Amino acid sequence: MPYTYIVRCADDSYYVGSTWDLEGRVWQHNSPDLGAAYTRRRQPVTLAWSCWYDSIEEAFLFEKRVQGWSRKKREALIRGDFEALPDLSRRAAVQRRMADGGGFEAQA
Template sequence: MPWTYIVRCSDDSYYVGSTWDIDARLWQHNHSDELGATYTRRRRPVALVWSAWFDRIEDAYLFEKRVQGWSRKKREALIRDDYTALPGLSRRAAVQRREAESDSAADG
């Protein structure tokens, strides 16, 4: 079954990927110098922090590419299953700061 997944690397960075076999892929990330991604090879061990299965590998791959473009904060919201935070984290940083300042002024 096709998966999109996120692993946390030993340097606390995230790697996003997609695969048919998540258990085999995690093993590759942690043990194989030939099959694991170059990025994770230098950042072992890695630990699975989020995954979702899809009906088609094409959908898993497209979601992987989408999440790869996300900020760290947005990826962490996905990992926490905090789906309500995702739209706000899609906004540019300047817009997020203005909203936070506006909320602080309204509370104060």
């Protein structure tokens, strides 16, 4: 069964991947020579989030999407806070403007 997953590394960073064998892949990330170079330097890693898909193509596409997300957005996904995801997609300037009063003001 194909999965997209996020592991939390020992340095508190995140690594996003996709795989057919979730348990085996997390084990590889914790091995001295089989995991990704990024996780080999940041062991141990623990599984923070995963989701299965009908095809490896879907899992890979979601992996690539999540790799582009901010830390805050990844953490919302891990928490299951799906309502927060759209707001976290907005640029930082838009987020600040929304927090300061919400929205756009008409210019004279």
